[in-house]
Amino acid sequence: MKTKLFNTRKITGMAILSALSIVLLYIPGLRFPIIPLTPFLEYDACDIPIMFTTFAYGPISGLIVTFIVSVVQGVTVSSQSGFYGILMHILATGSFSLSAGFLFAFLKKKKLNQIASLAISTLVGSICWLVIMIFANMAITPLFMKVPFNELMQLMLPAIIPFNLIKASANGVIGAILYIPLHKSVSKYLDKQVVTDEDLAAASQVYDSTQNGQINNSQSFENEQILSNDSVSMKNDNISNSNQDNTQNTQN
Numbered sequence: 136m137k138t139k140l141f142n143t144r145k146i147t148g149m150a151i152l153s154a155l156s157i158v159l160l161y162i163p164g165l166r167f168p169i170i171p172l173t174p175f176l177e178y179d180a181c182d183i184p185i186m187f188t189t190f191a192y193g194p195i196s197g198l199i200v201t202f203i204v205s206v207v208q209g210v211t212v213s214s215q216s217g218f219y220g221i222l223m224h225i226l227a228t229g230s231f232s233l234s235a236g237f238l239f240a241f242l243k244k245k246k247l248n249q250i251a252s253l254a255i256s257t258l259v260g261s262i263c264w265l266v267i268m269i270f271a272n273m274a275i276t277p278l279f280m281k282v283p284f285n286e287l288m289q290l291m292l293p294a295i296i297p298f299n300l301i302k303a304s305a306n307g308v309i310g311a312i313l314y315i316p317l318h319k320s321v322s323k324y325l326d327k328q329v330v331t332d333e334d335l336a337a338a339s340q341v342y343d344s345t346q347n348g349q350i351n352n353s354q355s356f357e358n359e360q361i362l363s364n365d366s367v368s369m370k371n372d373n374i375s376n377s378n379q380d381n382t383q384n385t386q387n
Contacts, residue, residue: 145192148321149200152184156204159183160212169301173294178302181208182228186235186310189260190253191321194236201228219279223271230267231303235260253314257307264303265296 159165159180168174181204189197202225209221216223235256242252272295277284287295 141196145196149188149192149196152188153200153203153207156181156184156200157207157211160208170294170298173290173298176294176298178298178305180306180309182231182302182306183309183313185228185232186257186307187313187317189232189236190239190256190311190314191318193240194233197232197236198229201225201232204228219275222275223268226271227264227268227299227303231260231264231307234263235307249315249318253311257304257311261300261303261307265299268299269296 162180165180166177168176169178170176185197185200185204188200205221205224205228208224209217213220238259239252239256242255243249247255269291272287272291273284276282276287
């Protein structure tokens with residue numbers, strides 16, 4: 136059965152995965168610097184549920200969860216980076232969600248092997264993440280962080296590029312691995328009807344029988360009313376005839 140772009144079950148799943156992403160930010164040991172040269176660039180696992188969302192629910196769902204998690208992270212755990220951190224997170228993870236998500240959906244339609252589809256999509260998504268973040272750092276970081284462009288470019292090759300490549304590929308691979316055993320359960324959950332056709336047919340029969348019962352009861356009540364009225368009329372006629380007979384006897 137073809138599912139809608141968004142339904143109650145999908146929205147519920149996206150909400151749960153968004154909450155899980157935020158919880159992962161608070162688990163000790165899951166946030167740590169990767170490159171010693173730039174300790175302020177920290178790896179975190181919050182993107183793993185987002186990658187899973189992308190593969191399980193599609194690129195738009197992944198982008199929405201990315202936006203939610205980025206905003207929450209930007210006003211809580213990473214509040215010191217403010218709007219800059221929110222924007223960079225959306226650009227990085229959002230680029231992965233859109234590129235990997237649309238490619239994975241395309242490869243699934245082409246009936247390509249699932250593992251191959253996930254591997255290709257993760258690779259392409261990681262590359263898109265890396266390219267977007269190179270240009271985003273060149274254009275945005277000097278404006279928000281007041282870092283001279285020359286100093287930024289000196290960090291590009293030894294720190295910024297490997298950091299983004301490692302983070303994107305690591306979270307993407309973990310998200311893809313989780314998708315393999317869980318995707319059937321997700322598909323069944325999304326496709327399962329809350330009310331089946333059999334339930335609807337049974338409900339329709341109950342409704343029809345109830346309506347017929349009400350109609351029969353109404354007809355019986357009307358018949359009883361008619362009989363009651365006829366009985367009253369007959370009694371009145373008998374009383375009238377009796378009065379007439381008494382009158383005649385009196386006159387006689």
